[in-house]
Amino acid sequence: MKKEPDINTNSAKSTPDELSRKVAETAIRIGVLTLLLFWCFQIVQPFIATIVWGAIIAVAIHPVYRALVDLLRGRRRLAATLLSFGFLVLLLVPTVVLTKLLVENVTTLAEGFHRGQIIIPPPPEGVKGWPVIGDLVARIWSLASTNLSEALKPLQPQIKALGLWLVNVAASAGIGLIMFIFAFIIAGVFLTYSAGSHRLAHGISKRLVGERGDDFANLAEATIRSVARGVLGVAVIQALLAGLGFMVAGVPGAGIWTLLCLISAVVQVGVGPIVIPAIIYVFATGNTLTAVAFLVW
Structure with missing residues (x-):
């Protein structure tokens, strides 16, 4: 009599093989997926900060966008294009003017220095009476008024360090501008597809927080706009103070320099890269007392 195969035995023998195969397939899929995600992250990583800033800007200027959409009778794409183009013009035009002015001023200053055309008046008599630093300042100032090159020789390391710092600041400003x-x-x-972006943000927030996801998303939105207003307010104050100093010191094109200070403060670079060349210009061409007062201001 022919013996029938034991079904239970065959199943028991095949089950571990199937499990091993499934585990191997799953491990391979997870490995490939992880590798693809890693490659995607490496590709996207340089743009993450830019995308985040784009989202922040979109949230901050969304009320302006809504007003422009209403003005254009619901033309969302046109409103987003005009708004983006307007901000780009506001950002690029003063930057081009600043670059041109800086190149011209630095070139003029360098040529004047090499030709000996930079004239520094002798220090007033009252400088020696300054406490602690009076004699030192008077001595260096007197030497600079007679021989500027000789006066700057001991300061060459500091001047070199200042030059490197200015180059780094300019490079950082250029990268920030781009x-x-x-x-x-x-x-x-983001503004063009603001409705979909809004739903996506609230959906992600609900997934992460739960029922209070909408409240959390609204709070984040309000926080971004409040911070944007705060940054803009501080930037306006800094620009106004710098502009007042430009006008009192007699810096040519004070309005342009003030606008550049505003933009530089808004992008969190600071007004230093704008004010320092102006201070150098006032020291080189203006009254020393005015230049010192401008520096202190």
Whole structure:
């Protein structure tokens, strides 16, 4: 009599093989997926900060966008394009003017220094009476009024360090400018699809927080706008103070310099890169007392 195969035995023998195969397939899939995610992250990583800034800008200027949409009778894409283009013009035009002015001023200053055309008046008699530093300042000032090159020789390491710092600041400002250009473009895209972006943000918030996801998303939105107003307010105050100093010191094109200070303060670079060349210009061409007062201001 022929013996029938034991079904239970075959199943028991095949089950571990199937499990091993499934585990291997799952491990391979997870590994490939992890590798793809890692590669995608490496590709996107340089743009994460720009995308985040684009989202922040979109949230901050969304009320302006809504008003413009109403003005244009619901043309969302046109409103987003005009708004992004307007901010780009406001950002790029003063930057180009600043770059041109800086190059011209630095070139003029360098040529004047090499030709000996930079004249520094002798120090007033009252400088020696300054406490602690009076004699030192008077001696250096007197030497600079007669031989500027000789007076600057002991300060060459500091001048070199200052030059390197200015170069680093300029490089950082350039990188920041490029980032903000792309951020405004991305903000325009977010604004164009603001309804979908709003639903996506609230959906993610609900997934992370739960029932209070909408409240959390609204709080984040209000916080971004409040911080944006605060940054803008501080930037306006800094620009106004700098502009007042430019006008009192007689810096040519004070209005342009003030606008550049405003933009530089808004992008969190600070007014230093704008004010320092103006101070150097006043020291080189203006009254020393005015220059010192401008420096202190």
